[in-house]
Amino acid sequence: MNLFRFFSRAQSAPAARERLQVLLAHERAATGDSDLVNKLRDEILKAISKHMQVDDEKVSIKMERGAQVSTLAVDIEIPFDAGKKAA
Amino acid sequence: MGKVIVVTSGKGGVGKTTSSAALGAALAQSGEKVVVVDFDVGLRNLDLVMGAERRVVYDLVNVIQGEAKLTQALIRDKRVETLYLLPASQTRDKDNLTPEGVEQVIAALKNAFDWVICDSPAGIERGATLAMRHADVAIVVTNPEVSSVRDSDRIIGLLDSKTLKAENGERIEKHLLLTRYDAARAERGDMLKVDDVLEILSIPLLGIIPESMDVLRASNVGAPVTLADGRSAPALAYFEATRRLKGESLPVTIPGDKRSFLGKIFGRKAA
Numbered sequence: 342m343n344l345f346r347f348f349s350r351a352q353s354a355p356a357a358r359e360r361l362q363v364l365l366a367h368e369r370a371a372t373g374d375s376d377l378v379n380k381l382r383d384e385i386l387k388a389i390s391k392h393m394q395v396d397d398e399k400v401s402i403k404m405e406r407g408a409q410v411s412t413l414a415v416d417i418e419i420p421f422d423a424g425k426k427a428a
Numbered sequence: 429m430g431k432v433i434v435v436t437s438g439k440g441g442v443g444k445t446t447s448s449a450a451l452g453a454a455l456a457q458s459g460e461k462v463v464v465v466d467f468d469v470g471l472r473n474l475d476l477v478m479g480a481e482r483r484v485v486y487d488l489v490n491v492i493q494g495e496a497k498l499t500q501a502l503i504r505d506k507r508v509e510t511l512y513l514l515p516a517s518q519t520r521d522k523d524n525l526t527p528e529g530v531e532q533v534i535a536a537l538k539n540a541f542d543w544v545i546c547d548s549p550a551g552i553e554r555g556a557t558l559a560m561r562h563a564d565v566a567i568v569v570t571n572p573e574v575s576s577v578r579d580s581d582r583i584i585g586l587l588d589s590k591t592l593k594a595e596n597g598e599r600i601e602k603h604l605l606l607t608r609y610d611a612a613r614a615e616r617g618d619m620l621k622v623d624d625v626l627e628i629l630s631i632p633l634l635g636i637i638p639e640s641m642d643v644l645r646a647s648n649v650g651a652p653v654t655l656a657d658g659r660s661a662p663a664l665a666y667f668e669a670t671r672r673l674k675g676e677s678l679p680v681t682i683p684g685d686k687r688s689f690l691g692k693i694f695g696r697k698a699a
Contacts, residue, residue: 357648364481368518382485402500406482 342376378404378411385415395425430538433545434563438579442571443607446643449477449549453652454670456511460542468514468549469525469560475515477639479650489517492529501543507655510588522555534562552586552632560591565601567634571608574622603634605669610639622682635669637662639685660688
């Protein structure tokens with residue numbers, strides 16, 4: 342065992358604790374599909390598809406769940422003639 | 429066309445998810461394009477072990493049910509560019525995995541990746557049989573312990589009968605990955621030795637992963653062990669197994685072969 346590496350390493354258990362706390366807080370809040378971020382994701386897409394035809398390939402959704410704040414980034418390419426198609 | 433690998437064991441807790449993440453990362457670190465697929469619907473954990481648990485938007489079941497495109501469900505690793513994760517669903521039932529759906533997803537992944545690694549759930553039910561269904565290569569993860577060896581034997585039987593390759597009369601390539609191996613205990617005669625397990629299961633050895641604190645440490649911080657500490661003993665063992673998986677023939681390092689001076693002294697005392 343390399344002694345230098347042994348002592349130079351930071352403890353990893355606090356990281357595990359923090360990650361689990363955030364994850365489980367989200368999972369306990371979400372029963373079935375009632376998770377707020379998931380709901381938002383679906384409703385945003387629904388609202389957009391009312392006004393234009395959304396090409397599934399052109400939609401990128403990214404999520405980052407945090408302890409205090411979660412972020413939801415919906416990136417949609419809107420083509421020039423999108424409005425016409427919806428009619 | 430990519431190669432499909434199933435990481436399976438029958439028994440739970442032997443290191444399937446750890447090994448899927450480590451082998452997947454090691455392959456990607458060597459420049460290959462890799463996707464690791466979690467088949468444990470309802471009890472997903474690969475996302476946690478790979479540190480992507482906060483970024484899951486869609487999952488395998490969403491893709492199979494047509495609720496999301498495959499490209500939307502794939503999560504790209506933040507450390508290795510060519511490493512992707514397809515998470516399992518946490519809330520759905522495993523009955524949502526249909527044979528047709530899995531077949532389509534695997535076919536699409538094979539087209540886009542060099543390696544498709546399927547992390548099987550424990551047991552021999554639907555999730556496990558679907559995970560192995562389309563495999564070209566099976567990695568049987570086994571601990572040197574009686575119940576694990578017995579379950580591995582059972583899984584080998586299933587690999588030889590229930591996979592697509594077996595049904596077509598072809599042979600599925602099978603490898604043994606011996607995990608949580610403790611050289612000192614094996615030497616004292618308290619643990620099954622490598623040769624014992626090989627003799628009983630009689631499939632070729634892919635590698636021996638030593639029992640190590642580094643594995644727990646890596647999962648604590650959400651990194652495959654080959655990324656968390658590439659110089660640690662388990663990481664080196666996974667790198668070696670990866671090279672063998674890619675077709676290189678090199679002798680398997682048996683942990684404890686190269687004992688340090690201090691190790692020899694203390695090892696003798698303990699014996």
